[in-house]
Amino acid sequence: MKARSHLLSAAVVSLLCTAAEAHISVGAPGPAIAGTTQELTFNVGHGCDGADTYSIEVRIPDGVTAVRPLNSEFGKAVVKRDESTNKVTSVTWTKPSSADVLPGDTHFYKLTLRAMLPNQPFTTVFFPTIQHCRAADGTESIVEWVGTSGGHDHLQRADTTPAANPAPALTVLPARTPGWNKYTVDQHVHDMAVFKDAQIVWAGNAAYSPSAHTLSLIEKEPNTQVLQAIHPGTDIWVKY
Incomplete structure (x- = not known):
């Protein structure tokens, strides 16, 4: 996974995003x-x-x-x-x-x-x-x-x-260290905004990034899907 993601992770940029907040x-x-x-x-x-x-x-x-x-x-x-x-x-x-x-x-x-x-x-x-x-x-x-x-x-x-x-x-969120972190997700994750401060997320042959630029590279990567949801029991790799 790490070797395949080399091109993508090298191009990761920080994303500054704002979210609608409750009053x-x-x-x-x-x-x-x-x-x-x-x-x-x-x-x-x-x-x-x-x-x-x-x-x-x-x-x-x-x-x-x-x-x-x-x-x-x-x-x-x-x-x-x-x-x-x-x-x-x-x-x-x-x-x-x-x-x-x-x-x-x-x-x-x-x-x-x-x-x-x-x-x-x-x-x-x-x-x-x-x-x-x-x-x-x-x-x-x-x-x-x-x-x-x-x-x-x-x-x-x-x-x-x-x-x-x-x-x-x-x-x-789970505890993390700078660089790659491996997690086994025990919850349904249907809102990928939980990774808004991550660089890139991998689950099998699917990947997600909050960076629009990196996400566009994921879409172009051969044999790679855009990660849209995570289900219980899934192992993921997250780079912070």
Whole structure:
């Protein structure tokens, strides 16, 4: 595989890509590596129809553990736990008082917590989030960012219809080293964007690259197909 990919890998270039984000998004400082502790930041892009945000509740999904939030200038973090398991189920940040609510939707907010991610590479973790807003006249409104788009029937194409109010989502990736990495994929991967920071991906006689230039070389390579999806049990080689 490596010998056959020499021409392609030599021509790999970095791809700077932007993706549509939810109005409330979540990100880590670097790749979100499975089974590791990460600092996750929730970005609140705007309020509700011109009203300022005064409270954000982030629900913690199963598999995300060791949650420890940070207080912020926005407000102190309040942790809610399951009484039987003591597992953190949500973290809520609320502005200290009504006087701290702004007269209009003018600010961008960042809220941070630290947590252990599930050891399930190539999966997407959703954080349903409830946004509470308050207008200058005291009118309150709520937006529930709980939609989970995507999914597939395992035989046909993935469902790429975006959810109306998408939940903040984080793609969990396997540990990697610079150069070639071999993985056995245990999940269905129908969105090749999980390899957006890779140079090239090989699975048998199929290959994929986020670089349009490299992808065009793959299309021209004899006896090589464009890798469009990966199914459980597949061995792949990824160059970072």
